[in-house]
Amino acid sequence: MNTLLAVRDLTLGFYGAQILRGVDFNIRGGTITGLIGPNGAGKSTLFNAISGLYGPNGGKVTLGGDDVTGLKPHLLVRRGLVRTFQLARGFPKLSVFQHLMLYGLDQPGEMLAAALFSSSAARKREQELSEKALETARRLRLGHVIDNPVTALSGGQKKLVEIGRALMADPKIILLDEPMAGVNPSLADEIAEHLVALNGDGITICLIEHDMALIKRLCDPVVVLAEGKTLMEGTFDEVASDAEVQEAYLGTRR
Ligand SMILES: Nc1ncnc2c1ncn2[C@@H]1O[C@H](COP(=O)(O)OP(=O)(O)O)[C@@H](O)[C@H]1O
Numbered sequence: 529m530n531t532l533l534a535v536r537d538l539t540l541g542f543y544g545a546q547i548l549r550g551v552d553f554n555i556r557g558g559t560i561t562g563l564i565g566p567n568g569a570g571k572s573t574l575f576n577a578i579s580g581l582y583g584p585n586g587g588k589v590t591l592g593g594d595d596v597t598g599l600k601p602h603l604l605v606r607r608g609l610v611r612t613f614q615l616a617r618g619f620p621k622l623s624v625f626q627h628l629m630l631y632g633l634d635q636p637g638e639m640l641a642a643a644l645f646s647s648s649a650a651r652k653r654e655q656e657l658s659e660k661a662l663e664t665a666r667r668l669r670l671g672h673v674i675d676n677p678v679t680a681l682s683g684g685q686k687k688l689v690e691i692g693r694a695l696m697a698d699p700k701i702i703l704l705d706e707p708m709a710g711v712n713p714s715l716a717d718e719i720a721e722h723l724v725a726l727n728g729d730g731i732t733i734c735l736i737e738h739d740m741a742l743i744k745r746l747c748d749p750v751v752v753l754a755e756g757k758t759l760m761e762g763t764f765d766e767v768a769s770d771a772e773v774q775e776a777y778l779g780t781r782r
């Protein structure tokens with residue numbers, strides 16, 4: 529089975545509190561894999577540990593068979609793994625276009641090279657990036673707000689910019705942390721359609737989401753995390769009907 533991302537016995541603690549206590553799962557290439565679990569289960573922390581924001585204390589992460597455990601985020605981005613944040617982040621004064629350009633330029637030395645040699649090659653690269661930023665904005669239906677500051681956007685549009693930022697890196701796999709949370713239902717639906725389309729273009733997705741109707745509609749398989757450990761993996765129906773999963777959600781394990 530074509531495993532793109534493999535997580536083995538991953539552990540991570542803060543100040544003596546063990547948050548990830550041995551997480552194990554695989555993401556097959558081409559899937560939209562759901563990652564669910566009660567609040568505080570460690571889902572966002574797991575994304576932080578996989579994407580290189582925090583170095584894990586133990587265990588292993590492989591991407592396309594290569595050991596990438598603890599690699600810094602920009603190195604993982606170059607290997608095709610990007611993540612989005614639960615709360616959209618950004619630079620208040622920059623426009624949507626500038627945000628997309630900035631993240632497209634996330635290659636060490638690229639800005640410096642462009643500054644030192646304002647060569648035709650550097651101009652060509654900037655032109656390419658600019659076209660890609662426009663295309664990405666259009667694709668996410670942000671074309672009409674492309675010159676607006678990100679702070680002027682709705683919550684849902686900010687989530688779309690966050691997805692656009694990830695797309696600028698030409699990812700193989702995107703880890704999405706609640707991209708529809710706090711968004712009105714029609715925009716949540718639109719975001720869901722974007723995810724299906726991106727997946728159709730060959731991008732593998734790992735999705736953290738609380739709305740079980742969205743998980744059921746979008747994700748196969750679904751991985752359940754509880755108290756820092758993988759509890760089970762299966763189709764949505766298998767997972768939803770599992771007694772241990774129901775118990776974890778009700779919090780009776782504590
Ligand atoms: N940077 C941090 N420092 C200390 N504790 C943290 C940090 N990040 C997360 N935690 C703790 O880790 C646990 C899991 O949090 P989180 O990964 O955000 O859960 P989830 O995304 O599943 O709701 C929580 O108890 C949280 O307080």
Ligand SMILES: [Mg+2]
Nearest residue numbers: 571572573614
């Ligand atoms: Mg979270």
